[in-house]
């Protein structure tokens with residue numbers, strides 16, 4: 001048995017304990033669990049903000065409908081942006097600005113350092129203003145007796161824009177103070193590969209310590225990022241009349257060969273923990289029947305959450321096109337239509353599940369009577385945070401369906417839960433401070 005002299009041992013133990021305590025003080029363990037509590041929800045200022053949402057729900061729905069009827073196809077968000085900007089300027093205490101790409105930002109300053117949103121204390125909330133619907137689409141909102149609203153864009157993502165505006169009004173009305181700075185970013189071009197959010201994050205480097213995107217349906221809590229590459233594959237050659245086409249370089253044959261070969265590229269099984277998928281969705285080229293077309297093209301939509309798999313599959317698909325082009329003696333070029341990076345495999349993201357960024361929305365949803373549906377994926381403005389290592393999450397805005405189609409719909413009453421959820425998640429992550 002090991003024997004240690006009493007007094008020396010005591011001194012060494014004291015030193016070791018002191019050292020341990022010092023280390024703990026220097027490097028506190030990462031915070032785990034929810035930063036939302038029922039006690040927080042019971043604070044008079046928070047109940048005041050919740051009451052504001054209840055008392056003004058008719059106005060919230062009216063604004064939601066008004067916004068939905070403003071066309072906002074990606075890159076054509078100006079009308080909505082002007083409306084959002086004007087509304088934000090009516091709310092005292094916000095620093096409102098817009099940027100060159102068209103994002104509208106409201107900064108609500110916090111009182112000081114917080115632990116929830118990190119040392120620098122900047123919580124970024126993003127809601128995209130754009131839709132996928134053409135500018136001349138019929139956007140008139142139809143209200144059915146079953147409590148649903150029907151119009152293109154009503155669900156994705158106009159509900160979030162209306163919810164977000166209302167939470168800012170509620171915070172002001174209830175005189176809420178937070179420790180962290182909160183940036184509300186109403187983004188553009190989300191549907192074009194998150195371009196507005198990438199732009200914002202590029203112009204505010206190292207600012208965000210947490211990102212919350214409001215997008216998707218209730219009760220989703222997504223903490224990963226689905227990588228999406230949209231490519232246009234183009235094959236070109238001089239072309240030739242059919243009579244002179246024998247053995248001539250042939251873009252259509254190269255494109256056809258490439259499509260056939262792409263579908264031999266091996267994917268993980270559909271039920272694999274990390275699946276991947278691709279699809280050739282569009283084809284085109286040629287203007288006459290009686291000639292080799294000088295140009296033929298098709299598109300590829302490639303998706304997976306695994307960054308390495310995304311790169312490997314992309315390389316294999318491009319290699320198939322290069323081989324097919326070489327075999328037909330034509331020129332090949334790949335152009336990215338949009339590119340949104342992958343956020344990581346489930347095991348890489350697993351620690352996030354225990355952290356405030358994910359536990360807080362789960363706790364808030366439980367408080368509001370819903371069971372969160374969590375997943376290590378996502379296809380929202382939060383992806384930009386995920387791929388840059390910033391704790392990020394996307395939460396739902398309402399119940400609804402058929403998004404990106406003309407038959408899009410949303411459940412009216414659920415937006416009340418969506419707004420309250422957004423308010424409580426933002427307040428908890430930005431931590432409340434007591435102004436008095």
Ligand SMILES: [Zn+2]
Nearest residue numbers: 156157215216
């Ligand atoms: Zn969306």
